[in-house]
Amino acid sequence: MSATAIPSATNPTPHRPPGPRGLPWLGTSFMASRDSTKTLTRWARDYGDIVYYHFLDFHFYVLFHPQHIEQVLLGKTGNFIKGLTSRANPELFGNGLLTSDGDFWRRQRRLSNPAFHRESLARYADITVEEAAKLTESWKDGEKRNIHNDMMNVTLRIVLRSLFGADLREHMRVIEPALEAIMISSTGFNSIAFFLRIPTPTRKLHFLAVQKLNDIVYGLIASGREKLKSAEAAPRDGSGAKDLLTLLLTARDDEGNSMSDQQLRDEVITLLLAGHETTALNLSWTWYLLAQNPEVEQKLHAELDAVLGTRPPTVSDLPKLQYTDRVIRETLRLYPPAWRVFRRTEEPFQVGDYLLPAGSNIVLSQWVTQRDPRWFTEPERFNPDRWSEEAAAKLPRFAYFPFGGGPRVCIGAGFAMMEAILLLATIAQRYRIRLAPHQRVEPLASITLRPKKGIRVTLEERMRAPISSDRTSGAKVHSA
Numbered sequence: 001m002s003a004t005a006i007p008s009a010t011n012p013t014p015h016r017p018p019g020p021r022g023l024p025w026l027g028t029s030f031m032a033s034r035d036s037t038k039t040l041t042r043w044a045r046d047y048g049d050i051v052y053y054h055f056l057d058f059h060f061y062v063l064f065h066p067q068h069i070e071q072v073l074l075g076k077t078g079n080f081i082k083g084l085t086s087r088a089n090p091e092l093f094g095n096g097l098l099t100s101d102g103d104f105w106r107r108q109r110r111l112s113n114p115a116f117h118r119e120s121l122a123r124y125a126d127i128t129v130e131e132a133a134k135l136t137e138s139w140k141d142g143e144k145r146n147i148h149n150d151m152m153n154v155t156l157r158i159v160l161r162s163l164f165g166a167d168l169r170e171h172m173r174v175i176e177p178a179l180e181a182i183m184i185s186s187t188g189f190n191s192i193a194f195f196l197r198i199p200t201p202t203r204k205l206h207f208l209a210v211q212k213l214n215d216i217v218y219g220l221i222a223s224g225r226e227k228l229k230s231a232e233a234a235p236r237d238g239s240g241a242k243d244l245l246t247l248l249l250t251a252r253d254d255e256g257n258s259m260s261d262q263q264l265r266d267e268v269i270t271l272l273l274a275g276h277e278t279t280a281l282n283l284s285w286t287w288y289l290l291a292q293n294p295e296v297e298q299k300l301h302a303e304l305d306a307v308l309g310t311r312p313p314t315v316s317d318l319p320k321l322q323y324t325d326r327v328i329r330e331t332l333r334l335y336p337p338a339w340r341v342f343r344r345t346e347e348p349f350q351v352g353d354y355l356l357p358a359g360s361n362i363v364l365s366q367w368v369t370q371r372d373p374r375w376f377t378e379p380e381r382f383n384p385d386r387w388s389e390e391a392a393a394k395l396p397r398f399a400y401f402p403f404g405g406g407p408r409v410c411i412g413a414g415f416a417m418m419e420a421i422l423l424l425a426t427i428a429q430r431y432r433i434r435l436a437p438h439q440r441v442e443p444l445a446s447i448t449l450r451p452k453k454g455i456r457v458t459l460e461e462r463m464r465a466p467i468s469s470d471r472t473s474g475a476k477v478h479s480a
């Protein structure tokens, strides 16, 4: 990859960076290619740090350099908006945190922040360890499984219980296929057809799925309001801890206004979609990488044995599970579940040698930047030790941004890290995950980066169920 020249008086500002031409009139899009991550990597290699392409009337600039990424993510508030690409699906996300902009987004972010404070995270940690333990108790030594399905299932249970405070077993049968239909409609050519509003069968199934999710979520909002009205309202578990929906239902802005049902629906569905598959993918890719790197796996087991012995982890173990944390961070570098981010400039934007016109679409790619050899030695190697404090401090800011950055940084980053570390610790304590032979595990770059056909594995028991004098207190959460 070539570095971008610094603009100077003798170097006039051209308007159009190099990039693939694509077809006349239509142009091109990495989203329509068979392998979007490979296409983006090739563009970075062939054209440099700033790449231009167009698709129909939409003009895109892909920025690969950390300094340019910083300019966008920390740029003047209001200049870089989510824009058209993330509004391609208003029926699904509505005006939720992920897609809204301006003062409305700021208000919603302020209202939602308390749901992600430390006390709330401690409660979600409790749920995480319980669900991880339930999963491993259902497994058997020598069993063959698709580990990605297991991770999708367990993270869905965790996010649903964290959101609604209840085990929604009967709803899972509707929610799981609905989420699957939504994911299919946002993959490859389906996503282009969706963007262009072409009436395909996939599109029809997508809207049916959104309707089903709406029915469930509006029902849960109504019963949440009812419960709040009644005497036993919140707190539900007697410890002052509340589920996410209750926190959003009771949130008030500076004028004392609360969220409408429609707004609650948009936020809840956004959290469900943003918080479920991303964490599942982080774990699925972790198992994939661990199975191929036995020396890393050994170090992980050594830490778990030293810190936890035979008892289940709790949230207060998190500061001690440093290597476990590094394993998760390193997986997020190599297989970032959110592998690209879109923005639109509201004003002209000077970046490197180029002045991009207002209305330009900007693409940042975690996949490409986080594998760039300029910032990461042996970038393809799974090496959690690169996250030691000393080594990590040498990295340029935004060479690594799996959770985005700046004001629009992932609101669930703390939740996701806690959840991933505790899931990994609880499961790896009991089981080794071995890859089934004769399979090609390939990333499929859809909205998220998924293993195309899942990951088939064989389970190998390391330890019987963790022993604790009292199972519930074993999984109990103390404030970190």
Ligand code: HEM
Residues within 6 Å of the ligand: 097, 098, 099, 109, 270, 271, 272, 274, 275, 276, 278, 279, 282, 336, 337, 338, 341, 342, 401, 402, 403, 404, 405, 407, 408, 409, 410, 411, 412, 413, 415, 416
């Ligand atoms: C490994 C797991 C996760 C990854 C990799 C991830 C990644 C990201 C990224 C890259 C963004 C920024 C998008 C942008 O700038 O356009 C984002 C935003 C967001 N994420 Fe996450 N996320 C994860 C887990 C979660 C969880 C667990 C939740 C909630 C329960 C969540 C909720 C959100 C929301 C609501 C936003 C929008 C925030 C805003 O714009 O104010 N995410 N996430």
